[in-house]
Amino acid sequence: MISEKKTGFGNKILSNKIYPIIILSIIVFVAVLLLMLVNSFTQEKIIAEREAKVTNILQKIYPDMQDFELKDDIYIILKDGDVIGYSFIAIGKGYGGEINTIVGLDKDYIVKEISVLSNTETPGLGTKILEAFFTDQFKGLETQDVKLSKDGGKIDAISGATISSRAVTDSVRAAIEQKVEIIKSKNY
Numbered sequence: 001m002i003s004e005k006k007t008g009f010g011n012k013i014l015s016n017k018i019y020p021i022i023i024l025s026i027i028v029f030v031a032v033l034l035l036m037l038v039n040s041f042t043q044e045k046i047i048a049e050r051e052a053k054v055t056n057i058l059q060k061i062y063p064d065m066q067d068f069e070l071k072d073d074i075y076i077i078l079k080d081g082d083v084i085g086y087s088f089i090a091i092g093k094g095y096g097g098e099i100n101t102i103v104g105l106d107k108d109y110i111v112k113e114i115s116v117l118s119n120t121e122t123p124g125l126g127t128k129i130l131e132a133f134f135t136d137q138f139k140g141l142e143t144q145d146v147k148l149s150k151d152g153g154k155i156d157a158i159s160g161a162t163i164s165s166r167a168v169t170d171s172v173r174a175a176i177e178q179k180v181e182i183i184k185s186k187n188y
Contacts, residue, residue: 057102058077060113060115061085062077062112064079065077065078065079065084065085066079071188072182072186073089073179074086074087074179074182074188076188083107084106085104085105085107086107086179086183087102087104088102088103088175088179089101089103089117089175090102090103090171090175090176091171091175092167092168092170092172093167093171094120094126094129094164094167095122095126095163095164096120096121096122096126097119097120098119099116099118099119099121099164099168100119101114101115101171102116102117103172109183110140110141111141111146111172111176112139113135113139114135114138114172115135116129116135125158125164126158126164128161129164129165129168137154143177143180146169146172146173146176147173148169153169
């Protein structure tokens with residue numbers, strides 16, 4: 001009789017409509033815990049790789065750079081302890097999503113170079129923002145000239161990728177304006 005009561009009780013639980021919900025909740029809980037665990041291990045590596053990529057780009061933009069400091073999201077580029085330039089990341093909204101561009105300025109706030117750090121633009125068209133024929137147009141420009149030529153600036157848009165071109169130019173100009181104001185106000 002005792003065994004019948006246990007079996008009957010067990011069958012009652014298994015046939016209950018709440019059982020699948022409990023099992024599914026446990027599975028979801030375990031999956032979330034595993035994702036959090038994996039994220040905690042990989043997050044540090046992702047950050048380290050991004051920092052290494054930024055450092056490599058900074059060394060390309062400033063070949064004589066010996067060191068840099070990061071203040072207010074601005075990389076202050078140093079040589080022999082003296083400031084030789086400033087760099088920061090400009091974020092724009094392109095056709096395919098966010099475009100992150102590293103902007104390098106000399107100490108007189110003239111664009112030294114830009115480099116697209118990441119983007120999700122259309123391969124073969126929007127990704128032409130990565131190519132030198134587009135990015136080299138920024139070299140030597142003052143802030144007010146960082147606009148598409150059809151908007152009164154000195155940057156030629158990529159044919160068929162005007163949204164991507166505008167996203168880069170607008171974000172770079174806006175970031176320069178914002179960061180130069182911070183640099184001047186904090187006397188970096």
